[in-house]
Amino acid sequence: MRNLERLTVETGRVIQRRYLLQRLIQQGQTSAVYQGFDQVLQRTVAVKAAAVEHISIYRAAIRATAQFTHPNIIGIYDLILEPDALYIVQEYVDGDDFGTLLQSQLSPYYVVDLGVQICQALMYAATPSRKICHGDLTPAAIVRDRRGFVRVNNFALPGDVHYFSTWNILGGGPTPFSDPDLPVGQASEGRYADDTRAVGLLLYQLLTSGRSADARTVEPPTDGRLRFMRNTPPEVCEVVARTVIRQHPQNISAAEALHAELKKLADALAPAIPVPAMAQPAPALAYQVAEEPAGRAAQAQFMPVRTGLLSQPLGASPDSTSLSGAGNDFPTRVDANERMVRPEPTTGASFDMSMSSQLAAARQAAYNEGTPAKRVNMPLIIILGLFLFALFFGIGYYLSTLLIH
Template identity: 55%
Template structure:
């Protein structure tokens, strides 16, 4: 590893009068990574500080990938060049790195889905219009955000030759990296196969038997593949075919690996949680209990709310209960309002007939009131006339 102590930047420094360094994330082989804040757009960013000896390779990688726009690839926001250092401002991914994923007991579905997402990124970069390989698909290049979206970093960077040399014991052919005479990031058949093998190694590290809390998986000394118990054999087979160079059915392209992993992921995907909506029972309504007479002359009141059903026929239908059939619980005001709002006029009239709605109060008989008033007027007139005759007669 190169000595990057001279590249360390103090926390709190503002780069280019815009990007505030907030905390150190990690120190890699060729750069130091910080979390920062874009003070103009007020968003979290990742800032890579690259020393002078690595500026050329990073600038080449950025030229190849600056136009990438894919949900599984970490985006590049800005590039700041100073005389002896390069600052790369990238999208900040809030989630887990590969070491954290190793400590998590991922399901077989999650591992297969992770592989599917990485294949999508490789397919995007390897189109005819781009022709870019990853070249350095190591644990340091993979993140998974808090929504489960896999994000790939470090496209077109030089291969970590020490990492791939160590893992060559597991199904390798003695060749650490293909086509090393080509510029880094330039796609070739050999490099396409190298990316697939690198992805297979990542999937194997997530599936192999390891002790709890493991943050780094070392290559097996005997070069044998060992998967965890209960790992689906189909998934083991696909991972082995992507790793073992001598396998008669070796997988060397992203489209083939994507197709096979997608079939496995679809078969293993757990069903979405189902929400069971329990209908409101009559006893759950907030209408007051309704009562009616049990017999014509008994005077006994019987609760019309449904009782316990022991016959399987429904509440109120006991064969030997001796009680009258219990009517359904009265509808609440909300129930009637909702039903009447959407009902036609005929239904509203029918509701009156059936008793669901109260009948409006009877209008008073105006003719009867008029005759009664006329009679009272004649009575008072006769009494007044009789009294006046008596007074004036004396």
């Protein structure tokens, strides 16, 4: 640990005459992470410094994950071994860490979408050609970049014993880790289940009630009950509870199953894309544009799933939903001390035209475009013109003869 503490103050140092350590980003128990600069390729990087006593662990993790290429996983560029430490050069992600996401008070849709992306990273690592579990999926492993992509770090590292032991009170079972005798990062069904539950814990921390707006961390409830913010749809509460509570009769223990559940919720909760009121579409296109938001609005009003876990319908008025983390009865209760956060209703002002009028406008436009104009009889016009010319010519000739004589 003394070597690690010394490294945390050595900003300005250049590693291997290439990577300049600019500032400390994160201090962990086994490593320190810096923002650095690659002076050869002229790009910003992240440099993780691990103390000598942890070199073997990090080298094994890098060997297992060096070839990972996925939009939800932070890439690895270089590995440098020096006498005092091991330096891992990684992709630098400019974005928000998990503490900032907590302070942002994300809506249920964005929390669910975050879970979808984390599951995609776990599913990629678990493919038959890789067979790698994460093992240490804590808040420190999550960053969301400026484009909205969730980036997962720290694959194949030993799990944070303090973190998972503390959160084990929420239906975690007798031990926080499965298959402790296997090498770090080696996959097994139990370890895949641990990673899946870790995703549920992250989602719960973003959705839990009773925390202050400026909190960057969340402590587990001492009574082992799950408490959600009031604006959280019951379906979301249920999926999180099924993931976190191992004893749940419908427990979700695989990333693929959790991904499927969260994807359905994300599709149902996705906000409709508004059409600017000033830009009115053509009549033939008005019905097509209005149809999509109407369909999404219908999706957003999804019906609650009744499995015995939740008895509160969508839009009910209790201040919070509480779920037990122990036993198999999973009771619900109302906590009147929690504060309500209501989402803004969708007005739909851009779509005030009724469906029948839209159809009428579209049909009328189609009729006007498809009705041919009346044809003009050109031969008849030519004959009539010649007749008038001859008539006026004869009258003129007659009058001229009269005037001469």
